[in-house]
Amino acid sequence: MFLAKVIGNVVATQKNPKFQGMKLLLIQPYVNKERTLVQSGGSVVAVDSVGAGLGECVLFTQGSSARLTPTTRDAPVDAVIVGIVDAVEVEGVMVEKP
Amino acid sequence: MFLAKVIGNVVATQKNPKFQGMKLLLIQPYVNKERTLVQSGGSVVAVDSVGAGLGECVLFTQGSSARLTPTTRDAPVDAVIVGIVDAVEVEGVMVEKP
Amino acid sequence: MFLAKVIGNVVATQKNPKFQGMKLLLIQPYVNKERTLVQSGGSVVAVDSVGAGLGECVLFTQGSSARLTPTTRDAPVDAVIVGIVDAVEVEGVMVEKP
Amino acid sequence: MFLAKVIGNVVATQKNPKFQGMKLLLIQPYVNKERTLVQSGGSVVAVDSVGAGLGECVLFTQGSSARLTPTTRDAPVDAVIVGIVDAVEVEGVMVEKP
Amino acid sequence: MFLAKVIGNVVATQKNPKFQGMKLLLIQPYVNKERTLVQSGGSVVAVDSVGAGLGECVLFTQGSSARLTPTTRDAPVDAVIVGIVDAVEVEGVMVEKP
Numbered sequence: 232m233f234l235a236k237v238i239g240n241v242v243a244t245q246k247n248p249k250f251q252g253m254k255l256l257l258i259q260p261y262v263n264k265e266r267t268l269v270q271s272g273g274s275v276v277a278v279d280s281v282g283a284g285l286g287e288c289v290l291f292t293q294g295s296s297a298r299l300t301p302t303t304r305d306a307p308v309d310a311v312i313v314g315i316v317d318a319v320e321v322e323g324v325m326v327e328k329p
Numbered sequence: 330m331f332l333a334k335v336i337g338n339v340v341a342t343q344k345n346p347k348f349q350g351m352k353l354l355l356i357q358p359y360v361n362k363e364r365t366l367v368q369s370g371g372s373v374v375a376v377d378s379v380g381a382g383l384g385e386c387v388l389f390t391q392g393s394s395a396r397l398t399p400t401t402r403d404a405p406v407d408a409v410i411v412g413i414v415d416a417v418e419v420e421g422v423m424v425e426k427p
Numbered sequence: 428m429f430l431a432k433v434i435g436n437v438v439a440t441q442k443n444p445k446f447q448g449m450k451l452l453l454i455q456p457y458v459n460k461e462r463t464l465v466q467s468g469g470s471v472v473a474v475d476s477v478g479a480g481l482g483e484c485v486l487f488t489q490g491s492s493a494r495l496t497p498t499t500r501d502a503p504v505d506a507v508i509v510g511i512v513d514a515v516e517v518e519g520v521m522v523e524k525p
Numbered sequence: 526m527f528l529a530k531v532i533g534n535v536v537a538t539q540k541n542p543k544f545q546g547m548k549l550l551l552i553q554p555y556v557n558k559e560r561t562l563v564q565s566g567g568s569v570v571a572v573d574s575v576g577a578g579l580g581e582c583v584l585f586t587q588g589s590s591a592r593l594t595p596t597t598r599d600a601p602v603d604a605v606i607v608g609i610v611d612a613v614e615v616e617g618v619m620v621e622k623p
Numbered sequence: 624m625f626l627a628k629v630i631g632n633v634v635a636t637q638k639n640p641k642f643q644g645m646k647l648l649l650i651q652p653y654v655n656k657e658r659t660l661v662q663s664g665g666s667v668v669a670v671d672s673v674g675a676g677l678g679e680c681v682l683f684t685q686g687s688s689a690r691l692t693p694t695t696r697d698a699p700v701d702a703v704i705v706g707i708v709d710a711v712e713v714e715g716v717m718v719e720k721p
Contacts, residue, residue, distance in 0.1 A: 232571070232602070233569060234570060241332070241416075241418075242416040243388055243414050245380065245412065246413070247378060250411065255388070257332075257361075257418075262566055262567060262568060263553055263566060263567065266532075268568070273360055274361035275330070276331060276332060277330070281539055282539065290537055292603045295392065295687075296589065296591065296592060296601045296603045297394065297601060298601075300601050305397065306397065307409060307411050308394055309394040310330055314537035314541065314544060315537060315538070317536045317538050318535070318536040320533045320534050320536075322579070323579070326533075336518055337516045337517035338516050339430070339486065339516075340513045340514040340515075341511055341513060344510030345509040355517065357459055371459065372430070372457070372459035375428070392492075404492075404495065405509050407428060407489050408428055434658075434713055435712045437682065437708055438708070439682055439709060441707040442705060442707070443692055445691070451682070453711065455655055470654060470655035470660070490686050491686065491687045494688060494691075503703060503705050505624055505685050505689075526647075526701055527667060528666070528668060557665065560630075586699045588686050588687065588701050590690060590699045590700055593641070593690075593697065593698065594639055594699050605699060607639040607642065608637065608638030608639065608642060609638070612633070616677070
């Protein structure tokens with residue numbers, strides 16, 4: 232899994248029927264830079280399965296495992312948010328809410 | 330999933346029989362750059378399952394999940410377009426039709 | 428899927444028995460550069476399932492989907508050529524046989 | 526699999542129920558640089574299945590295979606620590622505990 | 624699949640039981656550079672299923688397909704060596720034993 236920040240959301244009307252009712256969030260993975268987590272330049276669209284909101288730090292899963300939540304089962308989904316991160320500790324030190 | 334722009338299409342006569350009748354689109358993923366989505370240098374060939382057209386912003390799925398649409402079931406396909414994007418909002422601001 | 432050019436071939440005598448009789452081609456993926464497809468620096472070894480030859484532009488599939496051709500079924504294969512590309516059109520213009 | 530150093534841990538209260546009781550470690554993959562393993566800039570969150578601790582060098586597995594440990598079975602997990610590394614030998618020379 | 628050079632080996636005593644008896648090799652993928660294969664800076668740990676040795680050029684498979692050898696079946700393994708490479712031909716010219 233990777234850590235990411237929720238930076239936005241995506242609206243699509245014309246889509247695969249399995250996506251009906253799914254919340255599509257735009258997230259930006261964090262990369263580690265000298266014991267600090269900084270936002271990378273990438274951006275992933277992940278289905279929300281835990282009630283995440285804008286600005287929150289989340290944990291997301293990719294690949295076939297992304298279909299193993301009640302929200303995403305059997306859907307053509309390859310990224311899902313599986314947790315809202317409360318704290319990250321790097322080398323014994325609490326990282327500022329990344 | 331990732332966002333991408335449909336930039337072209339691919340024609341292949343000699344191919345795996347499961348590809349018969351599939352529309353193969355050339356798409357270019359978007360990357361995030363200071364709250365703007367810009368086209369990356371990469372290019373992916375994805376099967377269209379939602380009626381996407383040239384210039385449109387789409388959502389695409391990769392890996393084994395790409396086989397979970399009616400169009401791609403059991404085919405040797407690893408990328409499929411699953412939605413046509415109407416709007417992307419980054420940090421509360423609507424992004425120009427990317 | 429990605430587009431690639433067939434640049435060579437690989438010979439391996441000592442190998443997993445499922446590879447017996449498979450043609451292993453060395454291919455180089457294309458990346459998009461200002462509406463032109465140029466060869467990237469990477470190189471992948473893919474099983475040929477469509478009769479591709481040296482210098483041809485091909486379409487290849489990766490991951491678990493690479494096992495879904497008659498040639499590769501149940502084999503420990505993660506890349507397979509699924510089509511020979513006749514034409515690629517980018518933004519309405521036919522790309523030189525890439 | 527890849528080698529990585531355990532550099533921290535992640536706490537998430539609101540999460541997929543399958544994550545209950547799992548230990549989430551922040552790990553940093555190693556890359557090879559002239560026969561020495563050095564920490565890369567990336568960071569992955571992996572489930573611990575072998576009792577790994579801070580500072581240790583570990584072996585981790587990604588993708589669908591990450592669900593094949595007793596700890597992670599059927600969970601939406603895409604990275605798991607499967608071994609604690611005692612020694613790495615590069616070209617016949619023991620690498621300093623990386 | 625990718626080509627790689629076997630550059631070392633990894634010892635782990637505390638590990639998932641499915642890894643008992645497996646030989647873990649450290650391999651370095653090759654990348655193509657003007658018709659020559661050169662070692663990349665990456666390093667992967669792959670299970671050996673064909674009797675590969677230090678310095679040899681091998682073919683390895685990643686992802687779920689890595690579990691499809693007798694050695695790795697049902698194990699949490701995501702990379703396996705499936706062949707020992709005898710020869711690589713690039714654009715009609717035999718590449719020096721890479």
